[in-house]
Amino acid sequence: MTVTMKAEERNRGTKSERKGLRAKGKIPAVLYGSKVSSTPIAISEKELLVLLRSNPHAIIEMDVPQIGKQPVMISEVQRDALSRSVLHVDFHQINMDEPVTTTVRLDFTGESAGVQAGGILQIQHHEIEIRCLPRDIPASIQVDISALEIGTNVLVSELQLPATIEIKTDMNDVLATVLMPQKEVIADDAEDEKDQKAEAVPAGAADQE
Numbered sequence: 036m037t038v039t040m041k042a043e044e045r046n047r048g049t050k051s052e053r054k055g056l057r058a059k060g061k062i063p064a065v066l067y068g069s070k071v072s073s074t075p076i077a078i079s080e081k082e083l084l085v086l087l088r089s090n091p092h093a094i095i096e097m098d099v100p101q102i103g104k105q106p107v108m109i110s111e112v113q114r115d116a117l118s119r120s121v122l123h124v125d126f127h128q129i130n131m132d133e134p135v136t137t138t139v140r141l142d143f144t145g146e147s148a149g150v151q152a153g154g155i156l157q158i159q160h161h162e163i164e165i166r167c168l169p170r171d172i173p174a175s176i177q178v179d180i181s182a183l184e185i186g187t188n189v190l191v192s193e194l195q196l197p198a199t200i201e202i203k204t205d206m207n208d209v210l211a212t213v214l215m216p217q218k219e220v221i222a223d224d225a226e227d228e229k230d231q232k233a234e235a236v237p238a239g240a241a242d243q244e
Contacts, residue, residue, distance in 0.1 A: 037093065037094045037095070037096055037106075038086060038090070038093050038094075038095050038096070039095070039096045039098070040079075040082055040083075040086075040095050040096070040097050040098070041078075041079075041097075041098045042064070042066070042077065042078055042098065042099045042100065043061070043076060043077045043078070043100065044075075044076065044077075044100045044101070045063060045075050045076060045077040046075065053123075056077050057080070057122075060080050060081065061077040061078065061079065061080060062077065062078050062079075062080045062122075062123070062124055063075070063076075063077055063122075063124075064076050064077065064078050064123060064125065064126060065123075065124075065125055065126070066097065066099060066102075066126045066127075067125070067126075067127060067128065068105075068107070068127055068128025068129065069128070069130070070105075070128055070130075071099075071102060071105060071128045074099065074102065076099060076100075076126075078124070080121065083121065083124065084121070086109075087112070087121075090140075090174055091109055091112075092108065092109070092137045092138055092139060092140075092172065093172075094106055094107075094108060094129070094169050094170075094172065095107050095108065095109070095126070097126060105128050106128070106129050106130075106131055106169065107126040107127060107128050107129060108126070108127055108129055108135065108137065108169075109124060109125070109126060109127075110125045110126065110127040111124070111125040112124050112125075129169055131168070131169050131170060132168070133168070134166050134168055134201075135166070135167070135168075135169055135172075136164065136165070136166045136203060137164070137165065137166075137172060138162045138164050139162055139163060139165055139172065139173055139174075139175060139176050140161065140162050140174075140175045140176070141160060141161055141162055141163065141175065141176050141177075141178050141210065142175045142176065142177050142178065143158065143177075143178050143180050143211060144177050144178065144179050145179045145180050145181030145182075146181060147180045147181060147182075147184075147213050148181065148182065148183065149183050149184045149185040149186075149187065149213030150183075150213060152185060153185075153216045154185040154213040154214060154215060154216060155213065155216065156183075156211060156212075156213055156214075157211065157212050157213070157214055158210070158211050159208070159209045159210055159211060159212065160191075160204070160208060160209075160210050160211075163176065163191060163194075163202060163203075163204040164202075164204045165196075165200050165201060165202055165203060165204075166200075166201045166203055167199055167200040167201060168199065171197070171199045173200075176194065176196065178210055178211065180211055183211065183212070183213045184213065185213050185214070185215055185216075186212075186213065186214075186215065187212070187213060188210070188211060188212035188213075189209070189210050189211050189212075190206065190207060190208065190209060190210065191204050191205065191206050191208045191210060192206040192207065194210075
């Protein structure tokens with residue numbers, strides 16, 4: 036999926052000038068790439084936040100003054116350590132005919148049989164890393180968890196993706212698992228502790244009391 040965004044010219048400026056941009060609803064950014072020299076720009080904060088919430092790894096058709104429309108992707112987002120508000124964004128100009136490495140969101144679908152039996156679903160990964168041509172990047176990847184029983188999991192290697200997409204994440208990584216119900220875990224732990232205490236009592240100690 037490709038989204039469009041219009042950039043504005045800006046001077047590299049001082050810290051106070053960048054702060055002034057943010058006060059006007061603009062985010063200072065920089066665009067760079069093999070066909071574009073490092074170019075300071077400003078973008079709409081509102082449009083950026085929508086993009087970050089919906090698909091932060093999307094291909095963006097960026098309309099840049101003096102340069103024209105360029106296919107770009109977000110390479111880095113700098114945030115305030117306390118407020119988590121966006122301070123600055125780096126955009127990387129890409130070639131649509133060359134593979135790129137990026138991450139894609141995982142959408143877990145179905146209702147696990149293990150969860151229906153009282154188990155607890157634990158998601159280990161919310162996204163994976165892939166490599167493919169920009170046009171082949173999916174908006175998300177579906178992971179069917181309906182067959183998961185208590186104590187079972189789904190691995191990266193079980194994902195079904197087109198041959199045009201190479202998975203870079205470790206194939207043995209667990210994406211999701213269904214854990215035993217918490218009450219049963221506590222009961223099992225208590226039983227183990229009781230057995231350990233019984234084993235710790237010296238032989239014949241009970242007869243001496």
